[in-house]
Amino acid sequence: MKKIVVVDDEADICFLLKRFLSKNDFIVETAQNGKDGLALIESLSPDLVMTDFRLGDITGTDLLTAIKSKRPNVPVLIITGYSDIKIAVSVMKLGAYDYITKPLFPDEILVTVKKAIADAESSKDEEQEYTTAVSSGQPSENAKPVRKASSRMKAGYVMGQSDVSDNLFRQVDLVAPTNFSVIIYGESGSGKEAIAQEIHNRSKRRDMPFVAMDCGAISKELAGSELFGHEKGSFTGALQTKIGHFEMANGGTLFLDEVSNLSYEIQVALLRVVQERKMRRIGGSKEIDLDVRILVASNEKLLESAKSGKFREDLYYRFNEFTIEVPALRNRKDDLMLFAGAFLETTNVELGKNVSGFSDEVKNDFLTYSWPGNLRELKNVIKRATLLSDGELIEEKSLPFEIVxxxxxxxxxxxxxxxxxxxxxxxxxxxxxxxxxxxxxxxxxxxxxxxxxxxxxxxxxxxxxxxxxxxxxxxxxxxxxxxxxxx
The missing domain is CATH 1.10.10.60 (Homeodomain-like)
Structure with a gap:
């Protein structure tokens, strides 16, 4: 049975979640503050953590960071009120798998919990298969590099039909066949990783690996190992040889999301790899030749970060061979219902539903709303509304209060x-x-x-x-x- 830890300062929420999830064959333990929650996670080694964003002794951001430093592969679901949607979206950039808004609906919770655990297991299996194959010198055809489990664009990117979308994909078509490094700017949730994937898919490297790394979700201590890998015994806890993201992406494309979050020391090491196209695993002596195209993304201007001393200026100029701006969803209203329809189609398949579209009131609400969480928020709203809908169309009653x-x-x-x-x-x-x-x-x-x-x-x-x-x-x-x- 899978183990879940619930952290919430409301005893009623803890009780109800424990009772509901236990009835669905999960082992559930609860804590009512961050300190007890961390101790429980350390002792229980859960398969999933559900935590309220607002706790009495610690913020959701601090708790998530602490969890990821100790258990980086454990998916974390953030429980929050819909008024905190902007915060929830930003927390996802720190490594949260998804967020669930109050009031809580049992069906929505169960679907999200099962999907989070399944994605985490799938990611773990792929990484283990690939690491074993590469370590043995005999990578199999089925061995794949691990991709970021929290990606919300696995079903593909909807291009859009507006002038804004045409301009965006003209730039993608222009740069894709080259080996240029590209900086992709855009707000959180706007689809930067999906654009990076499209660049890779339209390039000569399309048949080689595309590997994504969220730099904002990895602690300073683990970033070097994740990027460059390590040899067995190179430091405490290095129980086996690990293949880093650069090696996984060799011959293909490496996408570094929120690259400005990398520490100064890692930026120095990254600059050397970018310049020389060679690297060594941590603790290793053998130099490995690299043929990797690097795409990076940020929601803040890297030149400004460089001027403020947060990001190395020489590394910025190495990456800045081409720049793409991904527009916010509020500036793509002509494409909004196209995106909504595509998300509805994939959600119907995922949930086994047959919702055919949206009422006129819902369409008007969608076009009026500002979508601070961009495409990620739109997809989550449609997923929740589809789950709650009992007719052919999604009605206003299934939408969050703040949108209506x-x-x-x-x-x-x-x-x-x-x-x-x-x-x-x-x-x-x-x-x-x-x-x-x-x-x-x-x-x-x-x-x-x-x-x-x-x-x-x-x-x-x-x-x-x-x-x-x-x-x-x-x-x-x-x-x-x-x-x-x-x-």
């Missing part, structure tokens, strides 16, 4: 509250009784809260227990809200 109410929430941020206005149960009572007064912040918030409660109550036929669970509040709070809004 994006325009209203945006207006809250931009418009000042009207003076001399008091609010009661979503109505305005003004001392001056001016009809054209702008609604106050609290008014719009109450209206949004009322709409959300009513939507959920209707969805569950006014079953208040179910509604409270979906709203992530207790029944007493729900009763108080219903009384406040005169429902």
């Amino acid at each position: 109410n994006y325009k209203k929430l945006k207006d809250l941020d931009e418009e000042p509250a009207a003076p001399n206005v008091s609010v009661l149960a979503g109505t305005i009572e003004s001392a001056s009784d001016i009809e054209d007064s702008k609604p106050s912040l609290k008014t719009v918030a109450n209206e949004a809260e009322y709409d959300m409660i009513m939507q959920v109550l209707r969805d569950v036929n006014f079953n208040k227990s179910k509604a409270a669970r979906l709203l992530n509040i207790d029944r007493k709070t729900l009763y108080n809200k219903m009384k406040q809004f005169d429902i």
Whole structure:
């Protein structure tokens, strides 16, 4: 049976997840703070960790970093409120497998947990097969270099049909046949790795390995071993010879995502390899000739990082033979529904569903929303909505609250509250009784809260227990809200 560690400072969440996952044949242990969670992970050696982003004694970022330094191959699922979507996306760049938003849905949890464990096992098997084959000097046809398990673009990249997409892929077509090193810029989740894969697929190296390494997900201590490999016994814990990413990619393409996160020492070693096209494993004496095309990605400008001293300027100029900017999803609205349809198609296959499309309201919501998490966020939203849908189309009720109410929430941020206005149960009572007064912040918030409660109550036929669970509040709070809004 697979082992799971749940870390959450809410005892109810720990209890419910343990009961649900145990019924689905997992061994589950829980902790209510980061310190106890790390101790549990160290002693239990779990196959998966689920942790809330907001813990009392430690942040989700710090906990994830600590987990990855001790158990780099263990997939980590982040539990977060949808209001923390930007944080969740950034945490994925540090090595989290995926995130799950509250309120928690059992079916979604089970699908994500099983997929995370399966991907981790598949990645481990491929790496072991390849390492064994290369170490024996007899790599088999089936031995493949390990690819980043957290990739969200395994089904391929949808090119798009807009002028923005045409311009992007003109650049890909232009640089792909060359051996130029390429810097790929773009926001988190915009598809930088997928663009790197497309460059490789359209190059003369297409039949050779494409190896991806997320530099932001690997600790400073492990980065050298991951890049260059090591010999057995070269340092404490080096129990066997390890093949590094450069060797795996020999003859093909190496993609370094978030390359600016590499330490200064690793940058020095990387510069030598790039210049001389030779390398040695850590602890080794034999020089290995390399024929590797290097593609790098960053969500910050490397020249600015070089000027600030974070990134070596000479390494920047080695990489900067060609530059590609991947546009954010909010700047590709003409392609958005094309992307959404492609993600829906793959999600239907993954979940065994048969959802045919999106309602007009959902399409409008998608085109209005800003998509801070870009393509990764769009795919996760569609995956969640498909899971929750019970008809032929995805309806608004299956979307997160922040997407459905994006325009209203945006207006809250931009418009000042009207003076001399008091609010009661979503109505305005003004001392001056001016009809054209702008609604106050609290008014719009109450209206949004009322709409959300009513939507959920209707969805569950006014079953208040179910509604409270979906709203992530207790029944007493729900009763108080219903009384406040005169429902």
